[in-house]
Amino acid sequence: MDYVTAPALYLAARRAGLQGPPLRWANVFVALILLAVTTTRTPLGVVRVVPFQWHGRAELASVAVQFALPWLAGFARERRARSFFLAFATYNFLVWWATDWEAEG
Template sequence: ILAYSLAVVHLIVTLASDFPFGVVKLIPFTVHGWIERMVGPLLIAIPFILNFSTEEAARNFYIAMGAIIIVVGMLTDYQAEVRGGKIK
């Protein structure tokens, strides 16, 4: 339930972000970046915070998803301006 809930929140944030794939464009792209900078490490910590780190599959899933978000965040220019539907 937690993974699906977080996926729905991530989808909503993505659709509400001001970048080409955003639909509503309410959240500035820089704020989207800060959200991802917080979510990546939090996903890695969740199995330990919520006491399910002994469940290997669940623990590894959250660690992998957190690592992926961290890497994508490092490769993304969240300062890019959006003009005419394209990030420049």
């Protein structure tokens, strides 16, 4: 999923018209997603050093950050950016929830 999510997030942020800090934060998450998926011990991992369960814990922590980010980063009054990150966090939470994090990578 992450190999699809990263480019989709990159494109969606631009399609949504994000600019300034919200766009920079979206780019940070694109990079973090790619870093996580390429370093996790899964068949599609490139440098398999991160246990799959740790990836899941980091994913859940990132969901919390994504939900809070509009307020933490000061762009909560920008409706489009706030909605974008709340939708992104919801999507990531649903993916996290649907994933068997106890499975072997």
